[in-house]
Amino acid sequence: MNIQQAKEQIRQAVMIYLMKDEYGNYRIPLERQRPVFLIGAPGIGKTAIMEQIARELDISLVSYSMTHHTRQSALGLPFISRKSYQGEACNVSEYTMSEIIASMYENMEKSGKKEGILFLDEINCVSETLGPSMLQFLQYKTFGNHQIPRGWVVVTAGNPPEYNRSVHEFDIVTLDRLKVLKAEPDYATWKTYAEKQGIHKAIQSYLDINPDDFYSIETTIDGKNYVTARGWEDLSEAIFLYEEQSFPVDEMLIGQYLHHPRIAAEFATYYQLYRKYREDYQVRRILDGTAESQIVARAGKAPFDERITLLGLLTEALLPEIRQNVREEDCLKGLHAGLAEIGAGIQEKNARSVSELLTEAMQKEEQKLEELTAANGITDDERLRRQYPIAFAGECLKDFRLEKPAGSDKEFEIVKRIFSGRVSSMKEETSRISREISNVFDFVSRAFGDGNEMLLLVTELTVNDYSVRFLSAHGNEEYFRYHKKFMLSEREKELSREVNAI
Template sequence: MNIKRAKQEIINTVRAYLAKDEFGAYRIPAVRQRPILLMGPPGIGKTQIMEQIANELDIDLVAYTITHHTRQSALGLPFIEHRSFGGREYAVTEYTMSEILAAVWQAMERSGRKEGILFLDEVNCISETLAPMMLQFLQCKTFGNQRLPEGWIIAAAGNPPEYNKSVREFDVVTLDRVKRIDVKEDYAAWKEYALRRGIHGAILSYLDIRKDHFYKVEAGPEGMQFVTARGWEDLSEILHTYEALGLTADREVVGQYLQMPAIAKDFANYLELYAKYRRVYRVEEILNGSWEALRARELAAAPFDEKLSVLGLVLSRLNESARAAWQLDQLAGLVHESLLRVKAALGQTPAAQILTAELAGLDRQIAAKKEAGSADRQGMQLLNQAARTLEGYLHTLELEAPAEPFDRLKELFAETLEQRAAAADETGSYLANAFAFLDESLPGSQELVIFATELTTGFYTSWYIETFGCEAYFAHNKDLLFADTENALLGEIAAARAAQNGTAGEELTL
């Protein structure tokens, strides 16, 4: 199965394992909670989906690459304990707590949550001395004489032997005690993640044309050559940063991430073309509605690959705009929740004091995410933005000392809502202008169908259309697909949005 389906399977399993009966006991006892074993090629996102699952289910995650551990760090260090048996005293070997189990207890103390996932990566590449301990842990959920806390689920990941020479085969006894999920690389599934993650537009545009270059592992004359999803994502990070710093990523830079020379060369050449198309077609002018007629004629006469690349440029910019609107929507929701708590406590505590407490709560959440090494960068950004917004509100109250502090807070919040509305209006204008440009350059074409389809599959653009609507989008779907698809498309978009809690359709009042 692909990584998207695997993620949902794991979510369902975790929910089932953590479900409780009317007496508060787990419906599936720990002894029947098989560890989840995720097997698949390296670099396709096995670790990342565990982080996403923990965030979505609001449980803890402790992740270890087990190949970094020795028998001592996994099992603990031995020490002598004296015990009495049958009236006689004996020296008995005990063990200090495993470093891994200690990390679980520390995570519980830090977050206050009692449930979580212990994720062990590269579990089938462990050393010979550690193998018996790991098999015991998978089978019995214990390291030595110490057990994994109740409410914690074991998930492990490994690579098939064709990708790793040090792989150890599990025996039937072990495999009969795990829930095995085999996952394969799949560009379509990864693209959904990539659009939400903000992967560089050049990468998505290139892979739309060269889907067979998404994932490859081959033996070459100079050793293994490979291109993985992890490589594309890390390359995206460096491309974004290089652009911000005014640097150029050439073939040498690309080859440091895509370790297959032919694909690295091909993408580096495409990256130059992508930069050229950005200069020639001036996407900002298209979205602002101020393009020159020459640009539309040039696109109409361009080869298919060039048209797809320009569509990629436009879609990438639309995705950025819709993402900004989504972030302001989420920010408004977070600030609204804080202000409702301020309102509820008024009369007993001054507004400034309540705001200070709200800020302290946000700071604790940010610190906890940092300490846990959370990879949820977007969540961190939202928390930081919310804290900065509330700090601004608090500073205004302290500076102005208004007679009615909450009325002033309502005015400040109205300004935040205006920013959200302005971002939504800008995205709507961009969408309308993009369709107008494509109508002029590529009327009734398959490229327009592709463009509308990509808007549907993109998380942020689909969220925007479902929340605010887009007349041009639905008009083109009716014209190009020759059917009244609006309801069906809205259903697809609503399903895509179901995983997040947007507030843009709500009237946020205080």
């Protein structure tokens, strides 16, 4: 199975383990809840899907890599306790609470969530001294004398032995206590993830042309050469920031993330070509609708690889702008609801000032942000939606101090002025982006007609969550025309296949 299929299997397991009867008892007792054991090559996204599951189910997540633990840190430290049995006093060895279990209780206090996932990575690489205790944990969910809290589901992960010499293969007794899933690297699945995460288009375009380079681990006489999904994603983040600072993105940098000489060298060459095309095709002028006729002619005569790269450059320029605009609109909608409450509040008898209400709203958002962060259950979009009103309130309070308005009504006028300014800026950006999308469709139509390049452009805008939301909200005649055309074309092909089969 691929990593997305594994995610769905784990999500369903967590859901049934957390199901309760009418009295609030878990329908599957903790002792009978088989921990999930996800086996997958390094860097395919095991930790990432656990974060996604926790967010989607609105529960906490505590993660540990078991290779970092000794028997003492996992089980707790021994101490002497004085006890009395049948009237006779004696010294007894007991254990302090496990660091792992203690962190779960700390998470519950900070996040306010009583249910969660305990994710133990690299569980098949534990030290020999800890191995026997892990068998007890997998069946009884206890470290030492302490059991994990009720409402917490255990998910474990590990690498296959061919990827890690520290792996200890589990015996039948251990495996019989686990729900075992095996995930394989799959570029098609990762591409969907890459679109949502905004992975650098140079990487996506390169892998579209060279999908076999997505994941590779091989042993040579000089050692292991490897490239993983994690490596591509981390390289993407580095490239964005290096470009922002005008630092060179060369093979020396790329080789720090792609530990495979051939792939690192070929991607470095492709990246330089990618940058050259960015300048040669004057991408910004295409978006502005001022591309010269010779640029259109060159694109029409370009080989397939160059066309794919050009489409990547166009969507690379469009999608971040669309993402920023959609997120800004989301934040303003949420902020509008909050400001409406403040506006109604200042009309009440004995109402507090706008300053007090804004300060209180800031504190609530900061508290909620702290709880969500503690639970490891917050996306980048959710974090922005929480931070946005905090920053807005800070700007308003700053203007209050500068302008010293007399009374709540005057304070609220300042609030509305700042809010209206942000809305106007957002709407101007929306109009500009809509024009850019139309200009891109016009360029692709003039250069390539209604061929595969147009289909690829429509597909790129359709699979990206932000562009779909933008186009659904604000429309675009060219997009919907081509989308309808290609969808009908696919249906005609499907019908033709069915007829031929009959």
